[in-house]
Amino acid sequence: MSSFTRQGSLKLIDIEKAARRGTLYVMESRLRTMGRFIFSLISSSVLNPFFYLVSLGIGVGTFVNSKAGSAGIDGVKYIVFLAPALLAAVAIQDFMSEVTFPVLQGFKWEKLYFAMNATPLTGRQIALGTYFSSMIRTIGSIVIYFMVLVGFGAVNAKDAWPMALTSLYAAACFGAIMLAAAAAAENDDLFLNLMGRLLIMPLFLFSGTFYPLNSMPAPLRLIGWVSPLWHSTELGRWVSYGHHISPTMIIVHFIYLLLLLVVGLSWAFNRFEYRLSK
Amino acid sequence: MAKGLTKKYGEFIALNGIDFSVQKGESFGFLGPNGAGKSTTMRIIASTLTRTSGDITVLGKDPEVSGPEIRAHLGVVPQQDNLDQALSVSDNLYIYGRYFGLPRKFIRSKIDELLDFAALTDKRDSKVEALSGGMKRRLTIARALISEPKILMLDEPTTGLDPQARHILWDRLFRLKEQGVTLLITTHYMDEAEQLCDRLMVMDKGSIMAEDSPSGLIKKFSTKEVLEVRFGSDRNAQVAEKLKTLCERMELLPDRILLYADDAEKVLDEIHKIGLHPVTSLVRRSSLEDVFLRLTGRTLVE
Numbered sequence: 001m002s003s004f005t006r007q008g009s010l011k012l013i014d015i016e017k018a019a020r021r022g023t024l025y026v027m028e029s030r031l032r033t034m035g036r037f038i039f040s041l042i043s044s045s046v047l048n049p050f051f052y053l054v055s056l057g058i059g060v061g062t063f064v065n066s067k068a069g070s071a072g073i074d075g076v077k078y079i080v081f082l083a084p085a086l087l088a089a090v091a092i093q094d095f096m097s098e099v100t101f102p103v104l105q106g107f108k109w110e111k112l113y114f115a116m117n118a119t120p121l122t123g124r125q126i127a128l129g130t131y132f133s134s135m136i137r138t139i140g141s142i143v144i145y146f147m148v149l150v151g152f153g154a155v156n157a158k159d160a161w162p163m164a165l166t167s168l169y170a171a172a173c174f175g176a177i178m179l180a181a182a183a184a185a186e187n188d189d190l191f192l193n194l195m196g197r198l199l200i201m202p203l204f205l206f207s208g209t210f211y212p213l214n215s216m217p218a219p220l221r222l223i224g225w226v227s228p229l230w231h232s233t234e235l236g237r238w239v240s241y242g243h244h245i246s247p248t249m250i251i252v253h254f255i256y257l258l259l260l261l262v263v264g265l266s267w268a269f270n271r272f273e274y275r276l277s278k
Numbered sequence: 279m280a281k282g283l284t285k286k287y288g289e290f291i292a293l294n295g296i297d298f299s300v301q302k303g304e305s306f307g308f309l310g311p312n313g314a315g316k317s318t319t320m321r322i323i324a325s326t327l328t329r330t331s332g333d334i335t336v337l338g339k340d341p342e343v344s345g346p347e348i349r350a351h352l353g354v355v356p357q358q359d360n361l362d363q364a365l366s367v368s369d370n371l372y373i374y375g376r377y378f379g380l381p382r383k384f385i386r387s388k389i390d391e392l393l394d395f396a397a398l399t400d401k402r403d404s405k406v407e408a409l410s411g412g413m414k415r416r417l418t419i420a421r422a423l424i425s426e427p428k429i430l431m432l433d434e435p436t437t438g439l440d441p442q443a444r445h446i447l448w449d450r451l452f453r454l455k456e457q458g459v460t461l462l463i464t465t466h467y468m469d470e471a472e473q474l475c476d477r478l479m480v481m482d483k484g485s486i487m488a489e490d491s492p493s494g495l496i497k498k499f500s501t502k503e504v505l506e507v508r509f510g511s512d513r514n515a516q517v518a519e520k521l522k523t524l525c526e527r528m529e530l531l532p533d534r535i536l537l538y539a540d541d542a543e544k545v546l547d548e549i550h551k552i553g554l555h556p557v558t559s560l561v562r563r564s565s566l567e568d569v570f571l572r573l574t575g576r577t578l579v580e
Contacts, residue, residue, distance in 0.1 A: 019346060028376055118354035
């Protein structure tokens with residue numbers, strides 16, 4: 001009934017090639033899994049901005065515009081002010097969810113990473129594969145969100161497209177930290193609670209998302225300063241409608257985010273290798 | 279293969295300087311209770327756990343230096359199935375083959391063969407969640423075979439399976455053995471060890487207690503037959519003294535007395551002659567359980 005033959009995989013396994021491409025193999029697997037949920041991923045990417053734009057852009061926007069008169073906020077219509085923040089927020093959130101849930105699943109729930117590590121794949125490749133597949137999903141989300149924004153007339157595609165890049169940059173930098181944090185989290189419940197309640201909500205609300213950060217009292221502005229969303233939003237506003245920031249601050253925004261990336265990835269490599277060999 | 283292999287977790291010594299070697303094509307078992315150091319040994323061989331001291335080579339290489347090269351030729355079946363629940367049966371095999379860098383075409387033809395081998399062909403497109411425990415176990419084994427490994431490592435392959443599922447699995451493993459795949463198996467089931475292993479290493483508390491073929495171990499550490507008698511738990515200890523002289527060796531367990539002799543029927547006759555009448559009596563051949571009891575003073579499955 002069964003025949004188990006050797007078809008010569010021993011010759012087919014090219015360890016050097018596998019070592020070079022390991023990250024790609026992990027990405028292939030992650031993207032295949034995402035493909036299973038493609039419908040829900042896309043619909044959340046479309047519906048989420050749609051609802052925000054209707055409620056905030058139109059609802060709050062009408063109110064703000066009527067108060068502020070033709071000057072709007074920061075010299076532009078409210079929806080133009082809001083758009084870069086929403087795009088940055090969705091990029092950060094999507095990137096974050098793709099580097100946290102799969103990591104908890106990999107180390108804790110289904111222990112998939114241990115199965116991967118029983119092959120020639122190394123901890124570093126598994127970390128990078130997870131990271132880059134999150135990036136691909138985030139690019140997809142940004143593209144969809146951006147098209148919705150354009151469709152709504154919130155932004156002008158020709159002028160505003162660089163804010164897609166700044167959003168991706170910030171999401172990728174912060175995603176590196178979250179990748180490491182999820183790999184370091186031994187207690188998944190605690191981690192998810194902390195992330196959901198103490199991280200996502202305050203970041204979203206206190207990062208100058210819905211009104212300029214400096215209209216808040218000084219202590220609360222601190223949250224914005226550490227928040228990747230604020231740095232990303234500032235850059236997005238700068239590139240999309242010429243929001244005024246000093247050259248020093250532009251550099252500060254870029255460097256701060258870059259620091260998150262470098263620290264995050266090296267911490268992540270360390271945690272992945274540690275968890276897999278424990 | 280291994281010399282003075284030691285693993286410590288802080289003060290706790292999981293492996294206490296063990297030596298062993300496994301030949302190509304051999305089916306080698308690590309037998310011992312939970313916490314004996316079997317899984318630790320397996321993970322060190324599989325180059326996913328670093329050793330504290332000692333030397334080990336797997337396929338001629340040091341796992342700490344050449345982990346990926348060694349793992350390229352191992353098939354690993356962990357104690358707990360770690361299949362991707364969101365993917366179908368065949369996708370699980372497919373992505374695993376890709377992790378080894380195998381060409382897509384090769385993997386596709388291999389999947390057909392492995393599904394047949396694991397008797398899962400009609401479950402090909404089912405999600406893993408929907409499989410029974412025995413099916414998941416067979417899929418995990420099939421997955422480990424996707425790269426045609428030189429060594430297949432199975433950590434407690436049949437723990438938690440019902441008797442029928444165990445027998446199907448043993449049959450499959452037996453076929454692999456016939457095809458010359460080196461098998462490394464940990465188990466705390468003596469029947470499994472007897473069925474599958476050419477050679478066994480009995481482990482307890484991080485040390486090797488004995489090493490030989492199953493029949494060799496029994497010959498060395500036990501008699502041919504065993505007589506099990508019960509007098510009721512309160513009387514067992516009482517009569518034990520009188521029985522001691524009738525056999526080569528005696529073990530007094532809480533619920534029964536084991537009398538070791540080459541002819542157990544004869545011992546039973548003599549018990550009757552001295553006027554003792556056990557509630558139940560059973561004559562059986564010696565097993566690895568008896569070997570383990572002799573070596574450690576404890577039973578395997580407690």
